[in-house]
Amino acid sequence: TELAIGPFTIQLNNRKLMRGFLEGLGVADAEQQGLVLREVDKLDKRGADAVRSTLTGEAFGLSIDVADKLMDFVRVRSHNHDDALAKLAALGTGSETFNAGVCELREVLEMVRALGVPESAYAINLSIARGLDYYTGTVFETTLDDHPQIGSICSGGRYEDLAGNYTKSKLPGVGISIGVTRLFWQLQEAGLVDRAESSVQVLVGLLDASRLHDNLQIARELRAGGINTEVQLEARKLARQMQYADRAGIRFVAMVGEDEAARGMVTVKDMRRGEQFEVARAELSGALRVEIEQSLVMKAGTVKRGDDA
Numbered sequence: 001t002e003l004a005i006g007p008f009t010i011q012l013n014n015r016k017l018m019r020g021f022l023e024g025l026g027v028a029d030a031e032q033q034g035l036v037l038r039e040v041d042k043l044d045k046r047g048a049d050a051v052r053s054t055l056t057g058e059a060f061g062l063s064i065d066v067a068d069k070l071m072d073f074v075r076v077r078s079h080n081h082d083d084a085l086a087k088l089a090a091l092g093t094g095s096e097t098f099n100a101g102v103c104e105l106r107e108v109l110e111m112v113r114a115l116g117v118p119e120s121a122y123a124i125n126l127s128i129a130r131g132l133d134y135y136t137g138t139v140f141e142t143t144l145d146d147h148p149q150i151g152s153i154c155s156g157g158r159y160e161d162l163a164g165n166y167t168k169s170k171l172p173g174v175g176i177s178i179g180v181t182r183l184f185w186q187l188q189e190a191g192l193v194d195r196a197e198s199s200v201q202v203l204v205g206l207l208d209a210s211r212l213h214d215n216l217q218i219a220r221e222l223r224a225g226g227i228n229t230e231v232q233l234e235a236r237k238l239a240r241q242m243q244y245a246d247r248a249g250i251r252f253v254a255m256v257g258e259d260e261a262a263r264g265m266v267t268v269k270d271m272r273r274g275e276q277f278e279v280a281r282a283e284l285s286g287a288l289r290v291e292i293e294q295s296l297v298m299k300a301g302t303v304k305r306g307d308d309a
Helices: 015-024 030-040 048-055 064-074 081-090 096-114 180-189 209-224 238-248 258-263 281-308
Strands: 008-014 122-124 138-144 154-159 173-178 202-204 229-231 252-255 265-270 275-280
Touching: 008 015, 008 096, 015 030, 015 064, 015 096, 030 048, 030 064, 048 064, 081 096, 081 122, 096 122, 096 138, 202 209, 202 238, 209 229, 209 281, 238 252, 252 281, 258 265, 265 281, 275 281
Parallel strands: 008 122, 202 229, 202 252
Antiparallel strands: 008 138, 138 154, 154 173, 252 265, 265 275
16 A cells, blocks of 8 residues: 555455365365366466366366356455455355365454455455465465556465474464565556666567577677676567567667678667667677766766756
């Protein structure tokens, strides 16, 4: 909320609830349960039809009836606090594991409200499973309501004995991970943080996959000249590579196609000035070093004038 990144929803679920429901469907093997949970966790990404098809396919072999019941279950979403409690009550009772999951999720909802979290900021989403098997209870993912396409910006869950891999002590806890890259992207898009200049000074673009080895050599030459360089490792549309450089704050994009290679030249796009020029490959490092040094001198002069003022 303090980041002012717009409305968001913390979507809650419980692994015990999910495992207990699978037990009621006859899916009792822990390993198979884990595989099913990882698959339904992809519901929002792959869509219901794709997930159902996978679950009833050869890899899982669930019956259509079981798959349909499971799909109905994982599509449960709430819209406010009372709706969340009502939807949990509507699930009824089941195995001991299932009942424990319902109880824990209800308790978390009540505690969240007691803490003063607005009802619009949390909801239950019974498809949230998290892909890692060490989660044992509450799991959650956070999405930006206006930008669901960037995925979760904060996620995690409860684990009972993850620390048991490293110590004899039993240390249950809750792990939280922040999607810093996704979050920072949204902060930039919203104009809440400046587009900082990257420490990377040159991106060597890749126009043809067959030129990757040569591009790596160009990067080596630039780095030897003291220029921080990143290499595009997969051939993509040029516009996307330019967009990446612009968003990342990389000033120069160096490109070598068949024509440039035949002439021993490199095309350079100056993202800051919006200008494009050619330079002989043998002179590339020196030419870019001059541009970078001039930029540093101009920046220092601007700062000095500001200090004097």
